[in-house]
Amino acid sequence: MKFSNLYVKTLKETPKDAEVISHKLMLRAGMIKKLASGVYTYLPLGYKALRKVEKIVREEMERAGSQEIFMPVLQPSEIWQESGRWDTMGPEMMRIKDRHDREFVLGPTHEEVITDIVRNDISSYKSLPMNLYQIQTKFRDERRPRFGLMRSREFLMKDAYSFHASEECLDNEFENMKAAYTRIFERCGLKFRSVEADSGAIGGSGSQEFHVLAESGEDEIIYCDSCGYAANLEKAESVAFIPEYEKELLQAELLDTPNISKIEDIAEHLGIETSQTVKAIMFKDIGSEKVYMVLMRGDYEINEVKLKNLLNASELLMLTDSELEDLNLKKGYMGPYNLDADNIFLVADETVLKIVNHTAGGNKMDTHYINVNYGRDYEADIIGDIRTVKKDEGCPRCSGTLSSARGIETGHVFKLGTKYSESMKATFLDVNGKSNVMMMGCYGIGVSRTTAAAIEQNYDENGIIWPSAIAPYVVDVVPANMKNKDQVALGEKIYTELLEAGIDTVLDDRNERPGFKFKDADLIGFPFKVVSGKQAAEGIIEIKIRKTGETLDVKSEEVVTTIKELMKKY
Amino acid sequence: MKFSNLYVKTLKETPKDAEVISHKLMLRAGMIKKLASGVYTYLPLGYKALRKVEKIVREEMERAGSQEIFMPVLQPSEIWQESGRWDTMGPEMMRIKDRHDREFVLGPTHEEVITDIVRNDISSYKSLPMNLYQIQTKFRDERRPRFGLMRSREFLMKDAYSFHASEECLDNEFENMKAAYTRIFERCGLKFRSVEADSGAIGGSGSQEFHVLAESGEDEIIYCDSCGYAANLEKAESVAFIPEYEKELLQAELLDTPNISKIEDIAEHLGIETSQTVKAIMFKDIGSEKVYMVLMRGDYEINEVKLKNLLNASELLMLTDSELEDLNLKKGYMGPYNLDADNIFLVADETVLKIVNHTAGGNKMDTHYINVNYGRDYEADIIGDIRTVKKDEGCPRCSGTLSSARGIETGHVFKLGTKYSESMKATFLDVNGKSNVMMMGCYGIGVSRTTAAAIEQNYDENGIIWPSAIAPYVVDVVPANMKNKDQVALGEKIYTELLEAGIDTVLDDRNERPGFKFKDADLIGFPFKVVSGKQAAEGIIEIKIRKTGETLDVKSEEVVTTIKELMKKY
Structure with missing residues (x-):
C-alpha cells in the first residue's frame, strides 16, 4: 500500500473525550472513528489489526478442534424466557420489537441460541463432545461507555461453547481451551497472565481469565512467581500474616472512645496495631433478606465477591444509616460482643479467630471494648476466607510471596456445567440409553478489546508500538x-x-x-x-x-x- | 475434517416451510438453522461456503484498490435525519432506543455513516478518489421474510462506497467496480449476467445489476446475444413490433359493447388485433397529487418503473374503484377520446401514436369508440417508452432479437452522484481552492444471497452441486x-x-x-x-x-x- 493511497488521517492533538491510551492513540492514528457514544467504525488501519487478531483466534480455535458457525444478532425473546434470563438481564441488554411487535434481543451473548441449536441436533452421546465457536458482534448498552474499544456498546467477541456427556470430558476441554488461549495471546505477541477467577455459585476451578498486562488495566491480578499461582483479586487467596499475639486472654473492658470510630484512629488511640482490632460491617442479602454482621481484622478489607459466594447470597448490599438505626446499631461502634439484636447472623473472616484480646465496637455510641476474644466472648455463625489479598502476603500454594499486577481481561474460559442445558432441556441418551443433561463450557475472547489492550501494553510518547504479529x-x-x-x-x-x-x-x-x-x-x-x-x-x-x-x-x-x-x- | 467429528445433521425430509430449492437444501444438508422468521444461524458447512464467497469478494475488492473498514450496526438517528431518510424509510428499517432514549437504526445500509466519516476526514481533492468497503450484517424487517437466505431479515452484504472530485473519475471507478464484480462472480464459478438496471431519478447508465442465472430467480432479464445488451425487465428497452396498419383515418364511432370491458374481449368482439386497441389506466402520484390517464397499446403492459421515472413521480398508485367513481370514470370503458374530466394528465406510450384507427373506451358504461386516432382526436401531455419489453422483440442496440432469462440479483453497482454528499455536505476543495460537493458511487454484493443463489443454480434431485471455488x-x-x-x-x-x-x-x-x-x-x-x-x-x-x-x-x-x-x- 502506498501511503498516498492509504485512508488515514492522523491527528496531532488528542481528542478531548479520550481517557485511555489505546483510545487516544487509535483516534490520533486514524484507526477508529466514533459514530455515537460507545459505537465506533474501524477504519482501514484499525480493521487490519483487528483482522489479524481474528485470524490468529480462528487458526488456534480450528487447531483445537472447534468448528466455526455464525449466529444471529437478533434473538427472539422466547429462548431468553426459557433460560430465565429475560427477567434477570438489566438495561444493558438491548431489546427491540419487529414490525409485528415480536420482542427480540440484540445478542449480548449466545448461550441461549447455541443451546437451542444443539438440543435439536444432538440426541446421542455419539455426537459428543462438540465445540462450536463464532466471531460475532455483541451489544451491551453500558450506562457510561468509555475507554474507546475497551468498554464499548458494540464490540467483537469470539465466543465458543462446548457440550459434553461427562464432567471429565468438560474438564479435558477446559484444559484444551486454556492451551488454545495461551497460544492465541502468545502468537499475538502480548504479555499476559491466565488467572483463576470467580465462578460464582458454581465454584471449583471452573473459571479462568486471561489478562493482557498493562498498567492501565482495570483489574488487579495477584500472582506467585515461585509456583505460578495467579488469580484475579476478587478470587485470590493468601496465607494471611498472623502477628505474634499475647498468650493470655485478658478481661474484656468497655472504654469511652468519644468521636473515635475509625479503625486507624482507635488503634492509634490505644497504641495498638490495627491487626489487634476487629471491624464490623452490616450487609443484607436482597434475595433471602437475611442480615449479616461481617467481622474483619482491622488491617484487612472485606472481599465482597468471596463474601457473596460464602453466603450463597443473590445480591449483597451494605445497610444504610437509617437501616442501622432501625436495628439500634451505632455506626462506627458496632461489634460482636454484647450485641443486642435478633436475627443478625455473625460472619467472621478466619483471621479474626486467631486474634488474642482484640478491640471491637461497644455497641453504644462512643465506646469500644478491648480484650474481646473469639470463642470466649462470642461465636460466629459462618467462618471463612472473605478478605482481600494484599501483595507481599504468602502464596496459598507454596512458600513464595505474592506479587500484584494490573491487567485487562481479554479472555475467559468457564465451566457452565448444566446451567443452560438444564433450564433449556438439552439432553442426550448416554451409552446405556438413559437420558442425561449435557455438560457445557463457554469460552470468550474480546477481539476488539484485545486489539486495544495490545496498545495499552505497547506504546510510548510518540505513539503505538505494535507487535509484528498484529500490526496493520x-x-x-x-x-x-x-x-x-x-x-x-x-x-x-x-x-x-x-x-x-x-x-x-x-x-x-x-x-x-x-x-x-x-x-x-x-x-x-x-x-x-x-x-x-x-x-x-x-x-x-x-x-x-x-x-x-x-x-x-x-x-x-x-x-x-x-x-x-x-x-x-x- | 473427519465426518464423525463434523457438526452436521442431514435431514431426509424437507422442512415444511421451505419454499425454494436453496432453502430446502441448506436446511436438509444441515448448513443453516432457523432461529426466527427470516433469521438464520450458519452452521459449519454453510458458514464455510459463505466464508469462501467472502474471501473471493475481499481479494477482488482489494485488488481493485478498495480498502476494508467495518462500520457499526447501530446508527444514530441524527445522520438519517440529515440525509432525509429517517422519514422516508418505511417499517423495513428497524429502529431501537438505547437506555437514554436516544434513537438508533439497525443499519439496513451505510451511506449515511460513510458520508459522515469521509466528510470529516477528507477535505482536499488530493485525498480523492477513495473507495472503502466492508462486509457487515444488514437488517431489513421484511413484511414476509421467505426463501431462506434469499430474503431474510438479517443478512451479510459487502458494501463499498467511492468518493470523487469529478464525474469522469466516478465513471472510471464504476467501470473498475464492474470489472471487479465480474471477476468475483467468475471466480465463484457461477453463470451470471450483468444488466442495466433502473437508476430512478438519476437516470443514465448509472446502475448495473449482477444476476446469478437460475430458473427460480425473482427477476426477469432481457438480453441480446448479438450485441451483449442486457437489462433488467424493469429497465429494458426494445424496438417495438409495429403492425401494418391501414393508411386511411376513418371516422370515430361510438359502439355499444355491453359487458365487454377487457381488451382481449373487445378485440375478439370486433375481430381486430389487440395491437389495434388502446387501454387506459388511471394513476395518481402520492407526492404531487397529480392524476394521470396512462395509455398503452392493447398488446403491451405498462412498466411502472419506466412510468414513474418518466413522470418523475414519488410514488404511483392505481386509482381505486371509488376514486374512479368520484371522477365519473367508468372502469373498463375509459379512453382518451371525449374524456370529460379536468385535471387529468394524458400519458401515452410511444407505440400508441402510431396506431391508425384504434379502439378505446367510450367514457360511458358499456361503450367503446372505434377508429380513434392520436393527433386528430386527442393529444397526450407526456409521451415516452413506458411499456414492458417482451422477448423476441428487436434489440434496441442492434438488429438482433431479445431473449429473456430469470436471475437472482446478487450485486448492484450504482452512481449515487451527489444524492448524499449534497444533503450531508460532503465537500472538498478542488485544485483551484474552490469548495465542491463530492461525487459518490456505491457498490453492493449480497454475500449470503450469493451463497444461496449458487445452490439455486447448481443442484439436482439428490442435493447441492457446489462449484469447487465455494464448496465448504x-x-x-x-x-x-x-x-x-x-x-x-x-x-x-x-x-x-x-x-x-x-x-x-x-x-x-x-x-x-x-x-x-x-x-x-x-x-x-x-x-x-x-x-x-x-x-x-x-x-x-x-x-x-x-x-x-x-x-x-x-x-x-x-x-x-x-x-x-x-x-x-x-
Whole structure:
C-alpha cells in the first residue's frame, strides 16, 4: 500500500473525550472513528489489526478442534424466557420489537441460541463432545461507555461453547481451551497472565481469565512467581500474616472512645496495631433478606465477591444509616460482643479467630471494648476466607510471596456445567440409553478489546508500538528525500520485495520531509521503518526498530531476511 | 475434517416451510438453522461456503484498490435525519432506543455513516478518489421474510462506497467496480449476467445489476446475444413490433359493447388485433397529487418503473374503484377520446401514436369508440417508452432479437452522484481552492444471497452441486468398506495428502454402508467423491464427479493432481 493511497488521517492533538491510551492513540492514528457514544467504525488501519487478531483466534480455535458457525444478532425473546434470563438481564441488554411487535434481543451473548441449536441436533452421546465457536458482534448498552474499544456498546467477541456427556470430558476441554488461549495471546505477541477467577455459585476451578498486562488495566491480578499461582483479586487467596499475639486472654473492658470510630484512629488511640482490632460491617442479602454482621481484622478489607459466594447470597448490599438505626446499631461502634439484636447472623473472616484480646465496637455510641476474644466472648455463625489479598502476603500454594499486577481481561474460559442445558432441556441418551443433561463450557475472547489492550501494553510518547504479529502493516518504507532518484528507486525496489515476501508494507511516497513521515510512522506504530536515505546510492538502507529505537545499516539485498528475523523477536 | 467429528445433521425430509430449492437444501444438508422468521444461524458447512464467497469478494475488492473498514450496526438517528431518510424509510428499517432514549437504526445500509466519516476526514481533492468497503450484517424487517437466505431479515452484504472530485473519475471507478464484480462472480464459478438496471431519478447508465442465472430467480432479464445488451425487465428497452396498419383515418364511432370491458374481449368482439386497441389506466402520484390517464397499446403492459421515472413521480398508485367513481370514470370503458374530466394528465406510450384507427373506451358504461386516432382526436401531455419489453422483440442496440432469462440479483453497482454528499455536505476543495460537493458511487454484493443463489443454480434431485471455488469441502473421501483395512488405510492416506495439498477434504470415517455415505455426500454437494473401494489393494481409487456423474479410476498417487485439474473445471 502506498501511503498516498492509504485512508488515514492522523491527528496531532488528542481528542478531548479520550481517557485511555489505546483510545487516544487509535483516534490520533486514524484507526477508529466514533459514530455515537460507545459505537465506533474501524477504519482501514484499525480493521487490519483487528483482522489479524481474528485470524490468529480462528487458526488456534480450528487447531483445537472447534468448528466455526455464525449466529444471529437478533434473538427472539422466547429462548431468553426459557433460560430465565429475560427477567434477570438489566438495561444493558438491548431489546427491540419487529414490525409485528415480536420482542427480540440484540445478542449480548449466545448461550441461549447455541443451546437451542444443539438440543435439536444432538440426541446421542455419539455426537459428543462438540465445540462450536463464532466471531460475532455483541451489544451491551453500558450506562457510561468509555475507554474507546475497551468498554464499548458494540464490540467483537469470539465466543465458543462446548457440550459434553461427562464432567471429565468438560474438564479435558477446559484444559484444551486454556492451551488454545495461551497460544492465541502468545502468537499475538502480548504479555499476559491466565488467572483463576470467580465462578460464582458454581465454584471449583471452573473459571479462568486471561489478562493482557498493562498498567492501565482495570483489574488487579495477584500472582506467585515461585509456583505460578495467579488469580484475579476478587478470587485470590493468601496465607494471611498472623502477628505474634499475647498468650493470655485478658478481661474484656468497655472504654469511652468519644468521636473515635475509625479503625486507624482507635488503634492509634490505644497504641495498638490495627491487626489487634476487629471491624464490623452490616450487609443484607436482597434475595433471602437475611442480615449479616461481617467481622474483619482491622488491617484487612472485606472481599465482597468471596463474601457473596460464602453466603450463597443473590445480591449483597451494605445497610444504610437509617437501616442501622432501625436495628439500634451505632455506626462506627458496632461489634460482636454484647450485641443486642435478633436475627443478625455473625460472619467472621478466619483471621479474626486467631486474634488474642482484640478491640471491637461497644455497641453504644462512643465506646469500644478491648480484650474481646473469639470463642470466649462470642461465636460466629459462618467462618471463612472473605478478605482481600494484599501483595507481599504468602502464596496459598507454596512458600513464595505474592506479587500484584494490573491487567485487562481479554479472555475467559468457564465451566457452565448444566446451567443452560438444564433450564433449556438439552439432553442426550448416554451409552446405556438413559437420558442425561449435557455438560457445557463457554469460552470468550474480546477481539476488539484485545486489539486495544495490545496498545495499552505497547506504546510510548510518540505513539503505538505494535507487535509484528498484529500490526496493520509491519514495515514502513521511507525514501528520505523524494527528490533523490536513488533513494526513491531503492525504496520502491525494497517495497516490492517486501510485498512479494508476503510482508504487509507501506511505501511512504508522500512529498513530505522525512521528520514528518517518521512522526506519522511512530504514531501508527509500524514495528519497523526502512529508510532509504543518504547511503541509497551504495545500496545501504537503515532499519529502525520501533520498540527499541535501535537502527541497523543493512545491505539492500538483505532487507527481507533481516525483517523476517526481526519479526520473530518484536 | 473427519465426518464423525463434523457438526452436521442431514435431514431426509424437507422442512415444511421451505419454499425454494436453496432453502430446502441448506436446511436438509444441515448448513443453516432457523432461529426466527427470516433469521438464520450458519452452521459449519454453510458458514464455510459463505466464508469462501467472502474471501473471493475481499481479494477482488482489494485488488481493485478498495480498502476494508467495518462500520457499526447501530446508527444514530441524527445522520438519517440529515440525509432525509429517517422519514422516508418505511417499517423495513428497524429502529431501537438505547437506555437514554436516544434513537438508533439497525443499519439496513451505510451511506449515511460513510458520508459522515469521509466528510470529516477528507477535505482536499488530493485525498480523492477513495473507495472503502466492508462486509457487515444488514437488517431489513421484511413484511414476509421467505426463501431462506434469499430474503431474510438479517443478512451479510459487502458494501463499498467511492468518493470523487469529478464525474469522469466516478465513471472510471464504476467501470473498475464492474470489472471487479465480474471477476468475483467468475471466480465463484457461477453463470451470471450483468444488466442495466433502473437508476430512478438519476437516470443514465448509472446502475448495473449482477444476476446469478437460475430458473427460480425473482427477476426477469432481457438480453441480446448479438450485441451483449442486457437489462433488467424493469429497465429494458426494445424496438417495438409495429403492425401494418391501414393508411386511411376513418371516422370515430361510438359502439355499444355491453359487458365487454377487457381488451382481449373487445378485440375478439370486433375481430381486430389487440395491437389495434388502446387501454387506459388511471394513476395518481402520492407526492404531487397529480392524476394521470396512462395509455398503452392493447398488446403491451405498462412498466411502472419506466412510468414513474418518466413522470418523475414519488410514488404511483392505481386509482381505486371509488376514486374512479368520484371522477365519473367508468372502469373498463375509459379512453382518451371525449374524456370529460379536468385535471387529468394524458400519458401515452410511444407505440400508441402510431396506431391508425384504434379502439378505446367510450367514457360511458358499456361503450367503446372505434377508429380513434392520436393527433386528430386527442393529444397526450407526456409521451415516452413506458411499456414492458417482451422477448423476441428487436434489440434496441442492434438488429438482433431479445431473449429473456430469470436471475437472482446478487450485486448492484450504482452512481449515487451527489444524492448524499449534497444533503450531508460532503465537500472538498478542488485544485483551484474552490469548495465542491463530492461525487459518490456505491457498490453492493449480497454475500449470503450469493451463497444461496449458487445452490439455486447448481443442484439436482439428490442435493447441492457446489462449484469447487465455494464448496465448504471440495472432496469427500469415502472408504467403501470400513472393515476392510486396505480400503481404510488408502482412504486415510489420500485424505492426508489432499489436506497437505491445501484442499478442503472430509474423510467419511463413519461405520455406515457406502450408499448411506454417498447420499449424504450428494446432499451436501461435495464436488468430488474419492472412493477407496475394491481396487484399493491395487492402489486404484475411484473419483466421482458430482456435476456430471462421471467416474474415473485413478492411481492413488495421482489423486491430488487429478483433483487439482478437476477443480479448474468444476
